[in-house]
Amino acid sequence: MLQKVYGSAVFGVDATTITVEVNIDTGIGYHLVGLPDNAVRESSYRIAAALKNIGYKLPGKKITLNMAPADLRKEGSAYDLTLAIGILAASGQIKSDNLEEFVIMGELSLDGSLQPIKGALPIAIKAREEGFKNFILPKQNAKEAAVVDNITVYGVDNISVVIDFFNGTNTLDPTVIDTREEFYKNLDFPEFDFADVKGQESIKRCMEIAAAGGHNIILIGPPGSGKTMLAKRLPSILPPMTLHEALETTKIHSVAGRIKEHGGLMAQRPFRSPHHTISDVALVGGGAFPQPGEISLSHNGVLFLDELPEFKRSVLEVMRQPLEDREVTISRARFTVTYPSSFMLVASMNPSPGGYFNDPDAPVMTSPAEMQRYLGKISGPLLDRIDIHIEVTPVPFEKLSDDRKGESSVDIRKRVTKARELQTERFKEIPNVHYNAQMNTKQIRSYCELSDASKQLLKTAMERLNLSARAYDRILKVARTIADLEGNEDVSGDHISEAIQYRSLDREGWLG
Structure with a gap:
């Protein structure tokens, strides 16, 4: 008997429906075809043990399973439940009247329980697009998939529950979520607040400008001056995510398996801070079976690179194209995947290997040649892609001991959101441009017209700083x-003058 069941494969941040055709015939053997990887091939052992432990068994006949399209590589253990239900339906152990309405995914344990899968959200989106009415998956992923409307999501914890459901001996309760209510309920402010930062008013001003325009920023200063403290508080002044941004961000984290168990839609902007020993593949994504890297996990949020010169130069150079294009494309011989990577880059660095400026009173002395070698680890083209360079100086004792609170993130966020609303209105007719940092050269010429005096001021700065x-x-x-x-x-x-001040590393004495 021939039976069809449906699963899904995730490539990039989108899913493709997989049709599993199960044929049971006279003879003996278990044949799985359709370009499965080792994890999929090993499913036969998991399925056999799981079925035996819940009182069912594999039929002692020739079982042929084809995963179509057969030229698309199938990866991972998430097809266990799909294959098992197909075998049970083809052998008549469960009723199969309405299987064509279901997408079924899940990894089986040997006792029949189900383990969570990756990519539940994009799978649910694709299933709805292709007209499937129901989606059965592990209970841990149910909330994540239920974000998608117009498809009924059933979270289950054991294959025996699924078998009883199709045989009509029990019912399943669908997971229902009011996406908008869930999203807006979780729009709290992050744990960090700018009110905790003592002094550093000029740096806070820089961070506000960076947040308002989505600009990349680099902070240069000695140890203990507050660079990391300031960077961690940047998400608290970014405008709240829109529902569209939240869905986009959740899809990427779902594909990477980074959604918390029983987690739903992400309401907070991501903040990623990889260690400086990270590889280029881990940063931009890739691998034999491509996965999103840190820059994609930072999409719609902040990527913080602490101690920038300590990162390998090759790692930093692979960021140049994603910083410009706001997406990263990973090409393999048989396929190409594209991950979005529209993030704000916040980097910090010491001005020298010892951590201090060339100051005779500094605890660690560094020669000009050593400083030059250290700063030279960062290429000019990468620095050109960072809009704001600012020096962070240590906070004096008087400021540290002041009990008065600084301006809170809530107040700064109001100004940032208002500025972003102006930009949204300005760029509403332009696709893929939402804030100033995303403008191309043509849009800059259109929206940043200067008076003759401003042009002369900028010309002088360009010539003196050799920009x-x-x-x-x-x-x-x-x-x-x-x-x-x-x-x-x-x-x-005045606006031009202030913007020129935020190009510290272009000034003579820094990098050349």
């Missing part, structure tokens, strides 16, 4: 954001 054409664009973008924070339609000389 590149990309740095010129960065200054205009930052100036546009400063104008938006003040609610001004035009970019003035």
Whole structure:
């Protein structure tokens, strides 16, 4: 008897429906075809043991299973439940009247219980698109998949429950979530608040500008000056995620298996802080079976690289293209996957290997040659892609001992959100551009028109600092954001002057 059941495979951040055809014929043998990997091939042992332990068995006949499309590689153990239900239906051990309405996924344990899978959200989205009415998967992933409307999601913890459901001896309770209510209920502020930061008013101003325009920023300063403390608080002043951004972010984390157990839609912007020993594949994504890297897990959030010169140069250089294109494409011989990577880069670094400026009073002395070698680890093209460079100086004792609270993240966030709303209105007719940092050269010329005096000011700065054409664009973008924070339609000389100050590493004495 021939029976069809349906599962799904995830490539990139999208899913593809897999049809599992099960044929049972006279003879003996178990033949699984359709380009399965080792984990899928090993499913026969898990299925046999699980069925035996719940009182069922594999039929003692020739079983042929084809996973179509047969030229698409099938990976992982999430097809166990799909294959098992197909075998039981083909051998007449369960009723199969309405199997074509179900997508079924889950990894089997030997006692018949189900383990969580990766990519439940994109699978549910694809199932709804293709007209499936129901989705059966492990209970741990049910909340994540139930975010998708117009498809009934059943979370189960054992294959015996699924068998009884199809045989009509029990019913399953669908997992129902009000996506909007769940999302808005979880829009709390993160644990870190700018009110805890003593002093550093100029740096807070920089962070506000960076958040308002989505600009990349690098903080340069000695140990203990507060670089990491400031970076960790940046997500607290970013505008709340929209429902669309939350779905997009949750999809990526779902594919990577990073959604918390029984977790639903992500409501907080991600903050990722990889260690400096990270490999280039772990940062941008890839591997034999491509997975999202840290830059994609930071999508719609913040990627923080602490002690930037300590990262391998090859790791930093692979970020150059994703920083420009806001997506990363991983190519293999048989397929290509693209992961979104629209993130804010926040980097921090010491000004020298010893951690201090070339200061005779510093605890650790560093020669100018050593400083040059250390700073030279970061390439000019990468620095050109960072809009704001700012020096962070140590906080004096008077500020540290002051009991007064600084301005809270809530207040700063209101100004940032207002500036972002102006940008959203400005770019509403332009696809894939939502804030100033995403502008291309043509849009910069259109939205950052300067007076003659402002042009002369910028020309002088370009000549004295020997800035590149990309740095010129960065200054205009930052100036546009400063104008938006003040609610001004035009970019003035004051805005240009402030933006030029935020190019510390372009000044003589830093990198050349």
